[in-house]
Amino acid sequence: MGLTGNTTARRGCRSAPWVLLTALVCSVQPVAGLAAEPLALQGIMKDMGRNMQAIVDGLSREDYAKAERAALAIADHPQPPVGEKIRVMSFIGGNAPRFKAFDGETHDNAKALARASKSGNGEEAIAAFRKLQSSCLACHQAFRQPFQEHFYGKADIR
Ligand code: HEC
Incomplete structure (x- = not known):
């Protein structure tokens, strides 16, 4: 003992x-690990991706209320914290108006999709979805790789 x-x-x-x-x-x-810490923006983007899937599911089931909810969540997506916004803006510099324009287009297209869903017009909602997806792509083509390289020090391999 x-x-x-x-x-x-x-x-x-x-x-x-x-x-x-x-x-x-x-x-x-x-x-x-600080250097590779993902941006809050990345979490916001992941949610946008999930909401796009919810829209597809809503349209497939003709569950227009679901599609509308997800479209509104995209239109009113949260903002990154102020400190991160400053980091992002100082990185993109003169391209800031372009970045903001892509964000604005995405917002407007998501709103249009929400309206089409609310009215229960399937064809219109699908056309609006296509437009929304294109506005996501436009920003990704212009900014994703530079962000990946600058904030994480790597090329976009996804
Ligand atoms: C104003 C520019 C901009 C718009 C508009 C935009 N994105 Fe992004 N998105 C980015 C950037 C920049 C990244 C890379 C962020 C990072 O890796 O930190 C990204 C990354 C992503 C990712 C990958 C996240 C991960 O897992 O690494 C997804 C998914 C995504 N966006 C979805 C969307 C969807 C869906 C839309 C449209 C509804 C959209 N984005 C609109 C700029 C944008």
Whole structure:
């Protein structure tokens, strides 16, 4: 009994440097990983992608309420935090108006799709969906790769 207690105490004592080391490693790691930390924009984009899938599903089922909800979620997507916006704007510089125009077009096309869905007009909603998808593509073709290279230091391999 006494022996076990002793051993535990000694082990606890010997493990102290490890606790310190672990704490050190754990506190350093996030700093080291900072460079590759994904932008909040990337999370917003992932949600946009999921909402596009929800629209396809809504249109396939003629569930226009579902398509409308997802289109409105795209139109009113959240904004990245101010600090990130500043980073993004200082990177794109003179291309900022172009970037904002793509965002504006996407917003307008998503609104048009929401309206077409609300009215239950399948053909109109499908045509609006195509337009919306094209506005996503236009921005991706212009900006995705430069963002990937600048913020993550890699070429877009997806
Ligand atoms: C104003 C420009 C712009 C518009 C408009 C835009 N995107 Fe993006 N999107 C980007 C950029 C920049 C990235 C790369 C972000 C990154 O990797 O951090 C991206 C990345 C993505 C990704 C990949 C996310 C991942 O998993 O890495 C998806 C999915 C996506 N966008 C969906 C959409 C959809 C759907 C729309 C239209 C409804 C859209 N985007 C409209 C700029 C835009």
